[in-house]
Amino acid sequence: MLFNSLQYLIFLPLVFAIYWGMNHRSLKLQNLLLLAASYYFYACWDWRFLFLLVFSTGLDYYTGLKMKDAPSVRMKKFWFWLSIGINVGFLGIFKYYNFFAESFADLLSNFGFQANFWTLQVILPVGISFYTFHGLSYVIDIYKNRIEPERNIVDYSLFVSYFPLLVAGPIERATHLLPQIKKKRIFNSDKAIDGLHQIIWGLFKKIVIADSCATYANQIFDNYENANSLTLLLGALYFTFQIYGDFSGYSDIALGTSKLFGIDLLRNFNYPYFSRDIAEFWRRWHISLSSWFKDYLYIPLGGSQGGTLMKVRNTFIIFLVSGFWHGANWTFIVWGLLNAVYFMPLLLSNTNRYHIDIVAKGKKWPTVKEFFSMSLTFCLAMFAWIFFRAETVAMAIQYIKNIFLFNFKGGVAYLSIDRYSIELVGLLGIFIVFEWVSREKEHPFFGRFLYIRLVLVLLGLLLFGAFTNAADFIYFQF
Secondary structure (H helix, E strand, O other): OOOOOHHHHHHHHHHHHHHHHOOOOOHHHHHHHHHHHHHHHHHHHHHHHHHHHHHHHHHHHHHHHHHHOOOOHHHHHHHHHHHHHHHHHHHHHHHHHHHHHHHHHHHHHHOOOOOOOOOOOOOOOOOHHHHHHHHHHHHHHHHOOOOOOOOOHHHHHHHHHOOOOOOOOOOOOHHHHHHHHHOOOOOOHHHHHHHHHHHHHHHHHHHHHHHHHHHHHHHHHHOHHHOOHHHHHHHHHHHHHHHHHHHHHHHHHHHHHHHHOOOOOOOOOOOHHHOOOHHHHHHHOOHHHHHHHHHHHHOOOOOOOOOHHHHHHHHHHHHHHHHHHHOOOHHHHHHHHHHHHHHHHHHHOOOOOOOOOOOOOOOOOOOHHHHHHHHHHHHHHHHHHHHHHOOOHHHHHHHHHHHOOOOOOOOOOOOOOOOOOHHHHHHHHHHHHHHHHOOOOOOOOOOOOHHHHHHHHHHHHHHHOOOOOOOOOHHHHO
8 A cells, every 4th residue: 555545545544543433442552553453554565475574473472572571691582683684684685585596606607507496476575674673673672671562552653554654664673662662642733733844845756856857767767878977967956856856755744643643753854955065964864774774784793993993894784784675686785886886975074074064054054165065965866876776786887887978969868758847847846845945854845835835735746646546655665
């Protein structure tokens, strides 16, 4: 079930009405309703993988209790590593087995050996990377004595499978979400309206910005061999806005939906394209994943406490794992490593924590230095996104080579396909203005001009929204 589908448009108000209709009865019933709605939401993708979600949930729930009641440290470690092994094992089998099998076969072929490994002919269970990380953080936190295990199976199951965040995050922590699940919620009209505003903004990002940019980005990347330099640059630019509009749009819809039920989710994006360096970019992009890796991988590895070599090693590990988390393809690994290279000058000069506050906070315009810093960071991110979007590393390299041929003959191709062209450039400009004005808020709908902005966005949805054949969100594949 897609957030941008008619099915969801029916599903959400129905669950909302029943949920608040039973508010006077029981918190347990509300949580049970949300759990049932979440399982139905997930089953709409492929009901067979619902069993995998339930098994993973039951495993971590039971493991948490067994670790708490373990008679010895040895038994506590046994249950901990059993849960970690099974969770990572499922993720590895479904997401990475074919990659390793095919990569190993290619390696053997380079030495003259022919190997045909058996590969899995199954689709990747949607959301497996996200709900697996929910469970992993829960088990690790119990093992480290940071939290107590949850003994209410319904509440824990809802924490793992809460439908707004189930298939593409944000990646929640038990310390943040479980207390809200266990606490009685009272309907707050202001919060609900704010949630609706955030949903509308998320839909605009997805249906108008991301899906429109995808129309051109897909055509250009699919025909990159015949495109000139300017066209290829536009293709990279369109994908840069596509992936941001797509993923941050999903996050906005998820956070807005959850506000309707009186539950706050972790913020996942904070205007990353207004970052002044790549370190700031990663503090503002996919925040829940970045913080997850920092807390559960980077810090356990030693973080920034050791010498320079340890810092460099840990940084490369984090970005390598982050790239691999996104998919079983060498393109994602190169994308991760490229971002690590970007990060190195900041790390070595100890300037990676310089830009903590939002750019030009309390001001209308950035300084000249801030403008050029944001432009450079944006270009670096756009360059890296070419590897993220390309099907192979070789394709990405050739795409980049063709850009630097500086061939501008014939103008821009692929600007009159299927849909509008000049209008999209104008929409991107308006979108940037909206983002800039609201960069100190979660979304643009606030203050004196709230209704003007809301009307403009709704008009944009009606005039330019790609409502037919609703497109999947990019991060569903991860």
